[in-house]
Amino acid sequence: MPRPDWRERFALGADVALIGILTTVVALPVLTAPAALAAGSSAIRHRYTSGSLPPLRPLLHQFRHGLLRGLPVILLAAALLLDLTAIGRGWVPGGPLLLILTAAAIAWLAGVAGLTLVIVGRNPQSPWRAAARIAGNQPKAVAAISATGVLAFFLALTIPVTIPLLVGIQLFAAHILADRLSPFVR
Template identity: 60%
Template sequence: MTDLRWPVDEEPRTRPDWRERFALGTDLALIGIVVTVAGLPLLTLPAALAAGSVAVHHRYTTGRLPGFRPLLRRFGRTLLPGIPFAVAAALLLLDLVALSRGWVPGGAPVLVLTTAIVAWLAGAATLILVGVGRDTTAPASWAWQQATARPWSALAPALAGALAFFLALSMPATIPLVIGFHLFAAHVISDRLAPSSPPTGTGHQR
């Protein structure tokens, strides 16, 4: 008799239990709290988010938090380059407020168009944070390539960011939690929608 080769079912993937999920939530909350405190001067917020992205990526890929010194180095290296991003974000937010309250002409069409542009830019900025967290050599160039080649890779983080923004506005006490979990969601979404790995730098900051 010939041997019969019956199909073999794949073994189910090991899923993290409640303890691992609780530990992940706790670590993300801790990252969000540190980022919130470090970003309170507002001009330091981009650098704080960049360091938080590094911490989230390390936690996402290794299952543990990184050391404090690599995060501090990343914060210091991103501090001055991040100031123009903070100023630009403040100006865009002020522009949206002025349009929504009728302080400047344009009406609803200009408001909708400006909102769409700001949302796309927010998604692209989120991809830049993901690239920084992955320790890329050119995170802005990689983010632009992903956002133009795969539009959903920028739109999906933008939608998630809008949801996180309105959640933070409705419950300001949750801002630290929202920041940590949104950074984690940005890395997960980027891996799903922009799977091509960005070029890593020569020296790891983690």
């Protein structure tokens, strides 16, 4: 298969950035974040496999159906954030060791969430719980997605203006890593 030339790579980068920006804007109300990320993952998957941006109607349908499904994810993320904040500020005993262990557990769960988004992006009708169960059984892909997520997180802390671009790039990276490291997810 011939390698893509610079125009195709530039178009791919621009499309991934556009999907990341739109996903970030739709996720700003926080309660819409899981549904927006699932729709963004589907958009990335479509762009990655077909070479063109997806039609808008199926993405809107997936977004609407993902709103209620994403509420438990928001509650879990809020609980983990509260836990990390309490440990980091010294409100609970444990010190730096507990903070590092909790941050590592959260990074691992973020990797599972990233692989879950890949599975839901590939098949929007798949239930999120079943997708999370499958993702939890793919340690290589979860570790790789966690590592890229941690890198993207620290890059976003350093240069906050890149957050919308990093959302698209991280979703794209998760799809590529899942294709290479977890053959059972297909």
